[in-house]
Every structure is written in structure tokens, then in C-alpha cells.
Amino acid sequence: MNKVIKREMIVPNMHLLILEAPDIASKIKPGQFVIVRADEEGERIPLSVADWDTEEGTITIIFMEVGASTGALASLKDGDTIPTCVGPLGNATQIGQFGTVMCIGGCYGIGSMYPVVRELKKAGNKVLMVFEARSSYLIYWANKFVHLADKIFNITRDGSLGMKGHINRLTDIINSLPSPPDRIIVNGCTYLMAYTSENTKGPGIKTIVNLNPIMIDGTGMCGVCRVTIGGAMKFACVDGPEFDGHEVDWKEFLARRKAYLEEEVLFFRRSEPKPVIHREGKCHS
Amino acid sequence: MNPEKPSKINLNRNEMPKQSPEMRRHNFDEVALGYTEELAIKEASRCLQCKKPRCITGCPVEIDIPGFISFVNKGDFAGGIKRIKEKNCLPAVSGRVCPQESQCEAQCILKNKGAEVAIGRLERFLADWEASQGHIEIPPGASSTGKKVAVVGSGPAGLTVAGDLILLGYDVTIFEALHKAGGVLTYGIPEFRLPKAIVAREVEYLKKLGVKVITDYVVGKTRSIDELLKEFDAIFIGTGAGLPWFLNIPGENLNGVYSANEYLTRMNLMQGYRFPMSSTPVKRHYRVAVVGGGNVAMDSARTALRRGAEEVRIIYRRSHAELPARLEESENAEEEGVIFNMLTLPVRYIGDENGWLKEIECIRMELGEPDASGRRRPIEVPNSNFRIPMDATVCAVGNSPNPLVPSTTPGLETTRHGTLVADQETGKTTRDRVWAGGDIVTGAATVILAMGAGRKAARSIHEFLSK
Numbered sequence: 001m002n003k004v005i006k007r008e009m010i011v012p013n014m015h016l017l018i019l020e021a022p023d024i025a026s027k028i029k030p031g032q033f034v035i036v037r038a039d040e041e042g043e044r045i046p047l048s049v050a051d052w053d054t055e056e057g058t059i060t061i062i063f064m065e066v067g068a069s070t071g072a073l074a075s076l077k078d079g080d081t082i083p084t085c086v087g088p089l090g091n092a093t094q095i096g097q098f099g100t101v102m103c104i105g106g107c108y109g110i111g112s113m114y115p116v117v118r119e120l121k122k123a124g125n126k127v128l129m130v131f132e133a134r135s136s137y138l139i140y141w142a143n144k145f146v147h148l149a150d151k152i153f154n155i156t157r158d159g160s161l162g163m164k165g166h167i168n169r170l171t172d173i174i175n176s177l178p179s180p181p182d183r184i185i186v187n188g189c190t191y192l193m194a195y196t197s198e199n200t201k202g203p204g205i206k207t208i209v210n211l212n213p214i215m216i217d218g219t220g221m222c223g224v225c226r227v228t229i230g231g232a233m234k235f236a237c238v239d240g241p242e243f244d245g246h247e248v249d250w251k252e253f254l255a256r257r258k259a260y261l262e263e264e265v266l267f268f269r270r271s272e273p274k275p276v277i278h279r280e281g282k283c284h285s
Numbered sequence: 286m287n288p289e290k291p292s293k294i295n296l297n298r299n300e301m302p303k304q305s306p307e308m309r310r311h312n313f314d315e316v317a318l319g320y321t322e323e324l325a326i327k328e329a330s331r332c333l334q335c336k337k338p339r340c341i342t343g344c345p346v347e348i349d350i351p352g353f354i355s356f357v358n359k360g361d362f363a364g365g366i367k368r369i370k371e372k373n374c375l376p377a378v379s380g381r382v383c384p385q386e387s388q389c390e391a392q393c394i395l396k397n398k399g400a401e402v403a404i405g406r407l408e409r410f411l412a413d414w415e416a417s418q419g420h421i422e423i424p425p426g427a428s429s430t431g432k433k434v435a436v437v438g439s440g441p442a443g444l445t446v447a448g449d450l451i452l453l454g455y456d457v458t459i460f461e462a463l464h465k466a467g468g469v470l471t472y473g474i475p476e477f478r479l480p481k482a483i484v485a486r487e488v489e490y491l492k493k494l495g496v497k498v499i500t501d502y503v504v505g506k507t508r509s510i511d512e513l514l515k516e517f518d519a520i521f522i523g524t525g526a527g528l529p530w531f532l533n534i535p536g537e538n539l540n541g542v543y544s545a546n547e548y549l550t551r552m553n554l555m556q557g558y559r560f561p562m563s564s565t566p567v568k569r570h571y572r573v574a575v576v577g578g579g580n581v582a583m584d585s586a587r588t589a590l591r592r593g594a595e596e597v598r599i600i601y602r603r604s605h606a607e608l609p610a611r612l613e614e615s616e617n618a619e620e621e622g623v624i625f626n627m628l629t630l631p632v633r634y635i636g637d638e639n640g641w642l643k644e645i646e647c648i649r650m651e652l653g654e655p656d657a658s659g660r661r662r663p664i665e666v667p668n669s670n671f672r673i674p675m676d677a678t679v680c681a682v683g684n685s686p687n688p689l690v691p692s693t694t695p696g697l698e699t700t701r702h703g704t705l706v707a708d709q710e711t712g713k714t715t716r717d718r719v720w721a722g723g724d725i726v727t728g729a730a731t732v733i734l735a736m737g738a739g740r741k742a743a744r745s746i747h748e749f750l751s752k
Contacts, residue, residue, distance in 0.1 A: 023502075023507050023508065024507065027506075027507065027508075037464060041556075041563055041564050042564050043555060043564045043565040043566070044464075044555070044565075068564055069564060072564075083464060084464045084500075084501045085501065086462070086464075086501040086502070086503060086507070087503070087506065087507065088506060088507070089503065089506060216547060216550050216551065216554075216555065216565075217462065217463060217472075217550065218503075219462050219503055219506075219527070219687065219689055220527070220528055220687055220688070220689065221472075221527040221528070221529070221546050221550070221687065222529070222544060222546045222547035222550050223529045223531070223544040223546060223547055224543075224544075224547045226531075226538055227538075228538055233531065233533075233537070233538065238688075238689070249538075251640075252538050252640065255539075255540060255639060255640025255641075256538065256540060256640070259540045259568075260566040260568075263560075263561075263566030263567075263568070264566070
């Protein structure tokens with residue numbers, strides 16, 4: 001049982017959830033995730049952790065409302081409890097003195113990139129932050145990054161902030177730099193991570209992605225999160241979630257992520273119409 | 286045994302009533318319905334009450350079998366269940382899932398005449414009888430020792446350790462990674478073979494005795510063994526065999542290819558068998574192939590039937606005679622309409638343009654000379670490849686121990702199979718104050734062996750802590 005300290009929609013469709021979880025807060029590192037269930041009937045869903053407070057014993061999650069389970073999480077009120085929040089799961093992001101690191105965040109990945117950037121700075125790296133969104137009003141937490149990142153770039157689909165276009169404009173950003181970054185870390189939806197990896201493969205810039213496949217237990221027991229990395233089968237929950245983006249079989253990954261799309265639709269057909277549905281927040285999938 | 290009067294021995298084993306195959310393949314209710322009181326007494330009366338009962342030697346937890354059977358024979362069911370519980374704190378579970386035919390019942394003197402006493406059915410009857418009374422007797426606990434024991438994993442081994450140590454006055458806490466206690470009893474064995482209400486009842490019983498159960502807690506992640514050792518006087522690791530094996534053939538990551546762990550966990554733990562009433566989505570597949578020949582394969586195949594599959598096949602590389610599943614389970618599966626494709630091995634999964642399984646390519650096998658396991662080695666028949674159209678396949682070819690605890694605990698030695706090194710008699714590991722038992726030590730085995738290992742470890746922990 002974990003108490004909901006706060007739940008609010010920070011930009012359309014994107015929610016912030018602060019949970020009481022002292023054991024997790026005292027142990028978690030950047031890049032790790034938790035598995036939550038919104039209610040007793042709920043499915044187990046893996047969510048990246050965006051921040052934590054060891055003293056308060058809380059963790060902060062940013063998630064996007066996309067289906068039945070995230071919908072249930074999105075309707076939580078302050079003071080509610082959820083039956084399951086387990087973690088920290090997966091391996092932490094490798095932090096070292098890399099030189100210049102470009103961090104790219106989109107959707108929920110802006111949030112989960114925050115602790116990564118914080119640790120990278122502590123380790124003495126120069127950090128270039130790239131926000132990717134459909135429109136400027138979907139970018140959140142920019143103020144938290146301002147004091148951390150050495151430079152901030154924006155790519156928006158409608159051109160309302162920074163460059164107009166989508167993640168393929170990344171090449172333009174890299175070309176505008178005096179020298180390419182030593183490493184790129186990208187968190188966000190599958191398309192963002194796949195296209196980033198595609199763009200950086202040619203120039204040979206090491207690109208780390210944080211995969212988010214379907215999971216059940218998160219401890220290596222069920223194997224549903226298996227991904228092909230460099231031709232070998234890996235379990236994202238225990239071998240990942242971070243992998244070299246150039247080694248990921250993205251086509252397979254995308255197909256496996258979509259395995260239950262029909263069932264998600266089925267859920268909405270049988271559920272009561274929701275009073276507020278923010279379509280404008282949806283990005284790709 | 287009374288050799289003078291062999292004619293008096295009743296050789297008619299009493300069958301346990303079951304749901305008919307036509308009925309049960311459409312529901313998730315328990316298949317076997319259990320003995321009535323009359324049937325139980327009738328079956329108990331067949332026990333010869335041997336002076337040197339061999340059945341007890343066949344039982345990993347040494348239940349006084351003739352003892353509890355004689356209580357049933359007298360109609361004293363309360364006395365009978367009390368006798369079982371002296372040795373076994375989970376009789377409703379072991380009465381259902383123990384392979385009695387190769388343990389206690391295999392040793393029964395009447396086995397020679399093909400009429401061994403149905404010990405498992407009687408055990409199950411007593412446990413169910415007790416539950417139906419609405420009052421479960423709580424044995425008097427010993428006075429508190431003031432010592433704390435942590436049990437990692439709430440499967441059969443962990444539950445046994447907890448049950449034994451709480452009665453000896455220890456402060457026992459179970460840590461479970463999933464959101465429900467029971468381990469494989471909860472996530473693995475389906476409702477129709479072991480109703481989840483029974484597992485929940487056994488866990489409730491332990492809680493009533495004073496055992497603390499903490500779910501959603503991954504030892505090795507949330508806390509390490511070393512951190513727990515600061516708070517607890519002893520630790521028992523019973524994390525089981527939970528790392529699924531795949532066949533390592535092309536196409537294994539197509540949608541529609543499941544590990545048995547995933548398939549069964551979705552159905553059991555996540556209540557997928559109730560979908561769309563439950564939230565965890567499950568697909569309806571029309572043609573399902575289950576690869577493997579053990580109990581887990583039978584459970585998966587029978588679950589697929591109940592989820593509305595029209596064609597369910599067991600694909601096994603050896604022949605019928607080598608099926609590792611309990612005979613009762615493979616017979617149940619066959620009666621319900623599962624098709625058995627013996628001497629067959631998948632070599633490739635073929636997908637459609639959307640990444641979903643479409644066909645399985647298999648090769649025929651024949652049996653050669655016996656291998657290390659004593660079973661005849663299956664050999665591929667050259668150029669015998671063929672394809673079967675399939676929507677889904679469940680890979681039930683075994684599990685390795687989960688490496689999460691060993692890999693985060695320095696000094697805890699493992700074998701090359703990934704199992705923990707532990708003393709066979711005591712369960713002591715290579716780390717001070719740490720014991721282990723069950724599948725994490727033996728590799729995937731049975732519920733009752735795990736319970737037996739738990740019992741031995743509990744005894745050793747008690748010896749150590751009462752020094």
C-alpha cells in the first residue's frame with residue numbers, strides 16, 4: 001500500500017504522481033523504474049521514476065494517460081492509496097565522466113531524464129538537453145533543467161518553440177555544434193528512441209536508450225519484456241532497461257509493444273465515457 | 286499387513302469424483318471434486334496399518350500416514366487433520382499437487398496388487414473438511430525467543446519455514462516480490478487444479494499464527510540480503526526457479542510466443558482467466574501449441590482450452606512414456622481434448638507481416654540410446670520438417686533459478702546451473718546465517734520437495750538460534 005501524496009495533470013495528458021515509498025526512495029538511482037497497480041483489479045505497469053526525496057520518503061513519477069491502467073492512475077486523488085508500488089527495478093543508468101552528453105527527453109521521458117541529467121552534472125559532464133514535443137505547451141519542467149543543463153534545445157512539431165519538425169531535426173542540432181557529443185541518452189516514446197538511434201548510427205555517436213516494453217513481474221520471471229539486442233535475447237527488466245540504441249531490433253520491439261492494442265480498445269468500448277479526454281496531448285503511438 | 290487373510294483386503298481403490306471432461310473444459314472450477322465423508326472412510330478402511338509403514342519413508346515431510354488414516358477410518362476427522370499438521374502445514378495444497386503416485390503411494394504395500402491406498406485424496410479430504418468447519422484450530426505457540434527470521438519468497442518452501450519457526454517462538458517476516466503471497470502456488474498452478482482461495486486460506490492461517498507477510502518487496506532490489514542481515518538473526522532464501530528457458534530458435538520474439546511463466550501468470554496471478562472482467566489483457570487464441578511435457582505444459586494447454594481455444598496441442602520431443610507430467614494431469618488433458626504430438630520438436634516460428642505468430646515449423650524425432658537421465662535420447666529425423674498453422678505457442682520447457690538474489694549477495698555461492706550451494710541436510714548456504722531451500726537449490730522440482738527442504742532448514746535455523 002502506497003499513499004498518493006499528490007497527483008496532478010502538469011500538461012495535457014501528462015500526470016505527475018508523488019507516492020509515499022520510503023524504501024524505494026532510499027535506494028533508487030537514475031534510470032531505474034517501479035511497477036505500480038492502480039487498484040486491486042489493476043494490471044502491473046512499469047513506470048520510470050522522475051525524482052525522489054529520501055528525507056520525505058517519496059518518489060515522483062511522470063506518466064502519460066494512454067489506456068485503462070494509466071487512466072486509473074490519472075484519476076487518483078491526493079490522499080488515496082494504491083495497492084502496489086514495487087522497486088527500484090532494473091539497472092541504473094551508467095554515469096561517468098563522458099565529456100559532453102546530449103540528453104533527449106520526450107513525453108514522460110522529460111521527467112525520467114531529470115535525475116540522469118542531475119547525476120551527469122555531478123560527475124562533471126557538459127550536458128546538452130533536447131526537449132521534443134508536439135507543441136511548446138506540452139513541454140514541462142523546463143525550469144528544473146535550466147539550472148542544470150549547459151544548453152537547452154527545443155524541437156516542436158508545430159514550430160511553436162525552437163526548431164520545427166520532429167526528432168529527425170536532431171542531425172541539424174548536432175551539425176550546429178562545434179563537435180558531436182560524446183554520448184547521447186534518450187528517454188521517451190519508442191519512435192523518439194528509434195529515430196534518434198537511426199540518426200546517430202551513421203556518425204557513430206554512442207546512444208543509450210531506456211526501453212519500456214510490456215512487463216508483468218519486473219524481476220525476470222515472465223520473459224514478456226524480452227528484446228533483441230545485438231542479435232541476442234535480453235530481458236529489459238533485469239538486463240536493462242538501458243541498452244545501446246544501435247543494437248536494438250526496433251521493428252520487433254515496436255510490434256511487441258503493440259501486442260495488446262486491440263484489448264486496450266476493447267476496454268474503452270465497455271467503460272463509461274470519461275468526462276475529460278485530452279486528445280491534443282497524444283504524440284505518436 | 287496380515288498375510289493370513291489376503292482375501293479380506295479390499296482391492297477397490299475409491300475413485301475421486303471429477304467434473305466431466307465436456308463440462309470442465311469450459312470452466313476454471315476445480316476438476317477433482319474430492320471425497321465425500323463416506324468415500325473417505327471407505328478408502329481409509331483399506332489401509333492395512335502396517336507395523337513398519339513404508340509410505341512414511343516415501344514422504345519428504347514424513348507425515349504419520351497410517352496414523353492420520355486410522356483417524357479417518359474412525360470418523361475422527363479433527364484428529365486426522367491434527368496428525369497431518371504436526372508435519373505438514375499446507376495439507377490442502379500438497380493433497381492436490383503432490384506426486385503421490387511416485388512418493389508415499391508408490392511405497393504402499395498394496396501397490397503390488399495395483400490397489401495402493403489413495404493417501405493424497407485422504408489428505409486433501411481432511412484439509413477441505415477442516416476448512417468447511419469454519420473453524421481452524423490454532424496450535425498454541427511457544428513463548429517468544431526474541432529472535433527474528435526473514436523468509437525471502439512465499440512459495441511452498443518459504444511458507445513451510447515460516448510455519449515451523451513461528452510455532453517455535455520466532456518473529457517471522459516473509460518478503461514476497463509479487464503482490465500476492467504463494468509463489469508458484471499463486472502465479473503458476475491454475476485455478477482448476479489448485480483454487481487460489483485455498484492458497485489464500487493457507488497464507489491467512491500463517492498470518493493468524495503471527496507471521497508477517499510483506500508483498501511487493503524485491504529482496505536483492507528493495508533491500509539486499511546484507512541489509513536484511515542487520516535486522517534479522519537468520520534468513521531463509523526460497524526464491525524458486527523463475528527464469529524461463531526458451532528454445533533459442535528463430536522467431537521466438539514474435540507476438541503470440543509466450544513463456545509458460547508469462548502465460549500462466551497472466552491467467553492466474555493477474556486473473557486473466559476472467560478477462561475482460563479483469564484489467565490485465567489476454568488474447569483469445571484459436572490454435573495453441575504448448576511445447577514441453579511436464580505439469581506446467583499440461584497446465585498451460587488446459588488453460589488455453591478453457592480460454593476458448595479450438596485446437597490445443599502438446600508438442601513434445603520424446604514419446605508418451607517419457608512425459609514428465611503426472612499421469613493424472615496428462616490423462617486429464619487428453620480427456621479434455623488436448624492433442625498430443627509426440628516425437629516432435631519446433632525448429633522455427635514463422636510470423637505474419639505484423640509480427641504475430643502464424644506457423645510453427647517442426648521436425649520429427651525418434652528415440653535413440655538412453656542419455657544421462659536414463660531416458661532414451663530423442664534424435665532428429667532428417668528431412669522430416671513440417672509446418673503447423675498456429676496463433677500462439679507457450680514454451681514450457683523449464684526454468685532456471687532466478688539470479689536476482691545470488692547476483693546481489695557477495696559470498697553466496699552458486700553452481701554452474703545457477704542454483705545456490707546449500708547443505709542437503711540443513712539448507713545452510715556459503716553465507717553465515719543464511720539458509721536456502723526449494724527450487725533455488727534443486728532447480729525446478731516439486732512443491733513437496735520444496736516443503737521438505739523448508740522443514741529441514743527450519744530445524745537447522747532453530748538449532749542455530751537456540752544455541
